[in-house]
Amino acid sequence: xxxxxxxxxxxxxxxxxxxxxxxxxxxxxxxxxxxxxxxxxxxxxxxxxxxxxxxxxxxxxxxxxxxxxxxxxxxxxxxxxxxxxxxxxxxxxxxxxxxxxxxxxxxxxxxxxxxxxxxxxxxxxxxxxxxxxxxxxxxxxxxxxxxxxxxxxxxxxxxxxxxxxxxxxxxxxxxxxxxxxxxxxxxxxxxxxxxxxxxxxxxxxxxxxxxxxxxxxxxxxxxxxxxxxxxxxxxxxxxxxxxxxxxxxxxxxxxxxxxxxxxxxxxxxxxxxxxxxxxxxxxxxxxxxxxxxxxxxxxxxxxxxxxxxxxxxxxxxxxxxxxxxxxxxxxxxxxxxxxxxxxxxxxxxxxxxxxxxxxxxxxxxxxxxxxxxxxxxxxxxxxxxxxxxxxxxxxxxxxxxxxxxxxxxxxxxxxxxxxxxxxxxxxxxxxxxxx
Numbered sequence: 001x002x003x004x005x006x007x008x009x010x011x012x013x014x015x016x017x018x019x020x021x022x023x024x025x026x027x028x029x030x031x032x033x034x035x036x037x038x039x040x041x042x043x044x045x046x047x048x049x050x051x052x053x054x055x056x057x058x059x060x061x062x063x064x065x066x067x068x069x070x071x072x073x074x075x076x077x078x079x080x081x082x083x084x085x086x087x088x089x090x091x092x093x094x095x096x097x098x099x100x101x102x103x104x105x106x107x108x109x110x111x112x113x114x115x116x117x118x119x120x121x122x123x124x125x126x127x128x129x130x131x132x133x134x135x136x137x138x139x140x141x142x143x144x145x146x147x148x149x150x151x152x153x154x155x156x157x158x159x160x161x162x163x164x165x166x167x168x169x170x171x172x173x174x175x176x177x178x179x180x181x182x183x184x185x186x187x188x189x190x191x192x193x194x195x196x197x198x199x200x201x202x203x204x205x206x207x208x209x210x211x212x213x214x215x216x217x218x219x220x221x222x223x224x225x226x227x228x229x230x231x232x233x234x235x236x237x238x239x240x241x242x243x244x245x246x247x248x249x250x251x252x253x254x255x256x257x258x259x260x261x262x263x264x265x266x267x268x269x270x271x272x273x274x275x276x277x278x279x280x281x282x283x284x285x286x287x288x289x290x291x292x293x294x295x296x297x298x299x300x301x302x303x304x305x306x307x308x309x310x311x312x313x314x315x316x317x318x319x320x321x322x323x324x325x326x327x328x329x330x331x332x333x334x335x336x337x338x339x340x341x342x343x344x345x346x347x348x349x350x351x352x353x354x355x356x357x358x359x360x361x362x363x364x365x366x367x368x369x370x371x372x373x374x375x376x377x378x379x380x381x382x383x384x385x386x387x388x389x390x391x392x393x394x395x396x397x398x399x400x401x402x403x404x405x406x407x408x409x410x411x412x413x414x415x416x417x418x419x420x421x422x423x424x425x426x427x428x429x430x431x432x433x434x435x
Contacts, residue, residue: 259324270352
């Protein structure tokens with residue numbers, strides 16, 4: 001154990017730990033553990049009934065133990081007598097292969113064997129709503145083009161600045177916050193990091209943002225498309241790969257097209273090769289496909305892809321290369337599991353490097369206006385079922401993500417789709433009542 005959590009807690013004034021793990025559907029699960037018991041938990045883990053959360057386990061399975069990662073502990077800036085700590089799921093002394101953080105940790109090790117250290121930054125978008133979640137909290141936020149709206153940002157200053165202050169306090173190097181393209185929508189940014197650290201921060205950010213919003217009488221949602229006609233919430237990922245010592249960006253080569261090295265092109269090639277299957281992980285809900293296949297919004301653009309294409313500094317494509325040595329994947333949305341999103345990026349990119357995948361032709365057109373002129377580029381799945389079928393067909397990606405994980409994910413997500421299909425909606429009544 002690299003950190004004595006009990007000693008750390010005494011120094012920080014922490015009384016309780018939230019021993020937390022993330023299930024297959026992105027839900028964060030936790031037990032509140034008093035500091036006096038934390039060092040025992042750090043060895044043996046806190047016990048959970050895995051079946052009671054979204055994992056493919058039964059009531060007959062043994063206890064699943066969530067073993068805290070001491071390097072991932074965070075003192076809650078808004079409630080300093082409590083700390084949150086990401087944990088690794090273990091059952092009968094073996095890692096639970098389907099647990100999202102374990103999937104990502106294994107792929108980090110795979111990348112290290114190739115001499116690669118993947119770093120990512122995320123751009124989580126979210127809406128601030130009334131507590132009931134039925135409408136935007138700010139009634140004056142109603143502009144046709146609300147992106148970067150100065151007045152609307154200042155009306156939510158107390159909530160946004162409090163969360164940003166906490167990120168600065170935690171050393172995340174937060175650098176900007178903005179009102180996004182939909183009314184009631186915001187984005188907050190902090191510095192990129194190694195993929196596991198980014199996933200932990202992303203998980204904590206969602207928990208923190210919801211908590212801070214509740215404190216201010218608001219409700220924060222990362223739902224991909226909460227309102228018809230408004231831009232959906234993405235979670236763009238900026239990706240670069242470094243030497244194991246973290247000193248050299250191996251994606252950067254000024255002599256190559258857009259400053260992206262040959263290895264960077266192969267990694268990008270893997271993303272393009274597996275894009276349709278990636279959607280199942282990066283866009284994991286029924287609602288996700290209301291965002292990536294959306295009609296024109298009130299602002300004039302969806303800012304989401306629907307075709308597998310890449311470009312330079314152009315936001316109308318699935319992938320853009322905004323500068324040397326990195327690229328931005330614009331596919332993921334706010335519902336993406338923080339750990340699985342990073343894991344599937346790693347898996348696809350690693351396969352691209354190993355197979356020397358070619359990303360194909362670069363397109364610099366406005367895809368929203370001229371997308372119909374692009375021939376032979378695959379369309380992204382139209383719905384969750386199509387995405388699950390694409391993932392199931394992609395045997396290489398399934399294997400890289402882990403057979404046990406893939407089987408569990410597909411089983412539970414197909415069950416979710418079937419549940420959705422049995423749901424009766426107002427649309428059905430409106431369109432078929434008088435037939």
